[in-house]
Amino acid sequence: MSFLSATLSRVKPSPTIAMTAKAAELKAAGRDVIGLSAGEPDFDTPQNIKDAAIAAIAAGKTKYTAPDGIPELKQAVCTKMKRDHGLEYTPAQVSVGTGGKQTLYNALMATLNDGDEVIIPAPYWVSYPDMVLLAGGTPVEVETSLENNFKLTPAQLEAAITPNTKWFIFNSPSNPTGAGYGRDELKALTDVLMRHPHVWIMTDDMYEHLAYDGFEFCTPAQVEPRLYDRTLTCNGVSKAYAMTGWRIGYAAGPVELIAAMRKVQSQSTSNPCSVSQWAAVEALNGTQAFLAPNNEIFKRRRDLVVKMLSQIDGITCPTPEGAFYVYPSISGLIGKSSPAGTVIDSDQVFATALLEEADVAVVFGAAFGLSPNFRVSYATSDEALTEACARIQRFCAALT
Ligand SMILES: Cc1ncc(COP(=O)(O)O)c(C=O)c1O
Numbered sequence: 001m002s003f004l005s006a007t008l009s010r011v012k013p014s015p016t017i018a019m020t021a022k023a024a025e026l027k028a029a030g031r032d033v034i035g036l037s038a039g040e041p042d043f044d045t046p047q048n049i050k051d052a053a054i055a056a057i058a059a060g061k062t063k064y065t066a067p068d069g070i071p072e073l074k075q076a077v078c079t080k081m082k083r084d085h086g087l088e089y090t091p092a093q094v095s096v097g098t099g100g101k102q103t104l105y106n107a108l109m110a111t112l113n114d115g116d117e118v119i120i121p122a123p124y125w126v127s128y129p130d131m132v133l134l135a136g137g138t139p140v141e142v143e144t145s146l147e148n149n150f151k152l153t154p155a156q157l158e159a160a161i162t163p164n165t166k167w168f169i170f171n172s173p174s175n176p177t178g179a180g181y182g183r184d185e186l187k188a189l190t191d192v193l194m195r196h197p198h199v200w201i202m203t204d205d206m207y208e209h210l211a212y213d214g215f216e217f218c219t220p221a222q223v224e225p226r227l228y229d230r231t232l233t234c235n236g237v238s239k240a241y242a243m244t245g246w247r248i249g250y251a252a253g254p255v256e257l258i259a260a261m262r263k264v265q266s267q268s269t270s271n272p273c274s275v276s277q278w279a280a281v282e283a284l285n286g287t288q289a290f291l292a293p294n295n296e297i298f299k300r301r302r303d304l305v306v307k308m309l310s311q312i313d314g315i316t317c318p319t320p321e322g323a324f325y326v327y328p329s330i331s332g333l334i335g336k337s338s339p340a341g342t343v344i345d346s347d348q349v350f351a352t353a354l355l356e357e358a359d360v361a362v363v364f365g366a367a368f369g370l371s372p373n374f375r376v377s378y379a380t381s382d383e384a385l386t387e388a389c390a391r392i393q394r395f396c397a398a399l400t
Helices: 015-028 047-058 071-085 099-111 127-134 154-160 183-194 225-230 255-266 274-285 291-310 347-358 382-397
Strands: 094-097 117-122 138-143 165-171 200-204 231-236 249-252 374-377
Touching: 015 347, 047 274, 071 094, 071 249, 071 274, 094 099, 094 255, 099 127, 099 165, 099 200, 099 231, 099 249, 099 255, 117 127, 117 154, 127 138, 138 154, 154 183, 183 225, 200 225, 225 231, 249 255, 291 382, 347 374, 347 382
Parallel strands: 117 138, 117 165, 165 200, 200 231
Antiparallel strands: 094 249, 231 249
């Protein structure tokens, strides 16, 4: 019998982290690798947020806090939910965790039993299915299509629901595609959920603020207030506030669920870093003025990448509404060979060859549950993006 748990054997390590580590290894060995695999903004954390953290340290706010967050941060989340979405929450309905990842994980740990199914549209953020497996549930992946801009249709959602469905995980704008659901598209999905009162919705709004071309972000409980009692709205400060290393995420939902999540967290990690929590209070309550100029930069980079990748024969690259990813299809390249003799028979082989033969790190689509594609993170400089896309163009042009 293995020393390691049977549950763990069902889970795979994060491929995005693995790809980023492989690129770093090649860089350390002296190779001029351009990394487009990491899911974090290249911007620095805004100064007002850093100052709030420094002030917290100086004031001795360095002790244990309540396991799922200081009252000030819970209140800041309530204020944000009201301000941005018109949704009323009290601090008892808010859970703060060590990154968005932990709050999602807590919710699954707190609710899943053997046989419980969780609907996950594919492509998905790599951690959803594995977190469901770790929590003892069964992920039900539903493939979307490039033709539908990687968005789940109401008919697909309807067909995936069974008596065992516990959660529907919704992520807009999406990692890895950047696809954002407009109000009507989201309403069509919530209409389906209204017909199935046993299904709860876990919405991951992590990329809420990163949206372009006037895209209007909506969250499910705002679009269908009758779902309020079975919606967990998850969010965090990592992406919009360039705070990936600070590790603060939060969720708002029904009191009983939040209390159950607190129980999980209090017996595992306890409170997220006290200093980071004070920084997050400032992120949510302080100026939001840097969001618009940052988005201008992201939009310019998105357009640059979409344009250069769309020039490649064999690649189709839709223009997404938000986040900082594009998810091009390489279906027109499958079966071709590189000058080094690599036969491109999958997106995994494509991404590996791109790294080894062209010094560009991307993440293969199979990691996100939809092939043959790859994910480009454009959260890096215009120069690096231009050079990386030129390398991808040359690599693809040399395929025969
Ligand atoms: C869709 C999505 N949700 C949640 C997270 C987790 O964010 P955090 O770094 O706050 O744990 C990420 C991070 O990549 C993400 O892309």
